[in-house]
Amino acid sequence: QVQLVESGGGLVQAGGSLRLSCAASGYTFSNYGMGWFRQAPGKEREFVAAIWWSGGYANYADSVKGRFTISRDNAKNTVYLQMNSLKLEDTAVYSCAADQGGASFREWRSRSGVERSYEYWGQGTQVTVSS
Numbered sequence: 001q002v003q004l005v006e007s008g009g010g011l012v013q014a015g016g017s018l019r020l021s022c023a024a025s026g027y028t029f030s031n032y033g034m035g036w037f038r039q040a041p042g043k044e045r046e047f048v049a050a051i052w053w054s055g056g057y058a059n060y061a062d063s064v065k066g067r068f069t070i071s072r073d074n075a076k077n078t079v080y081l082q083m084n085s086l087k088l089e090d091t092a093v094y095s096c097a098a099d100q101g102g103a104s105f106r107e108w109r110s111r112s113g114v115e116r117s118y119e120y121w122g123q124g125t126q127v128t129v130s131s
Contacts, residue, residue: 002026002120004096009125012086016129020081022096022122030054030074033099033108035118036081038092038127048094049081050112052105059112063089086129093124 008020035050049070097118
């Protein structure tokens with residue numbers, strides 16, 4: 001049974017930092033790309049960041065480039081999202097997701113930001129940025 005469990009969310013002041021973690025189990029974590037998405041109240045879920053199975057390449061939404069960093073530790077079956085210089089508009093529920101696997105790097109690059117490319121999802125962790 002595949003499980004993705006996020007942790008690390010919380011309340012932080014604007015300009016602060018948080019590090020989210022997503023622990024995976026029930027499948028071969030190192031074979032799959034991973035992504036982070038977020039959903040703010042009243043808005044659609046949106047792509048935040050994705051990382052290739054090896055960890056050698058990452059993709060980011062324009063809104064978080066230069067502030068957020070995605071990484072993974074395949075030995076620990078965990079993916080991370082380091083969030084710096086947080087803004088009020090970063091407030092959302094953040095969810096990690098595992099993609100469908102089997103894609104070439106070129107395919108992964110083209111679809112890593114697409115929600116339907118992901119097969120498994122965590123429950124999410126709340127991030128609230130205050131002024």
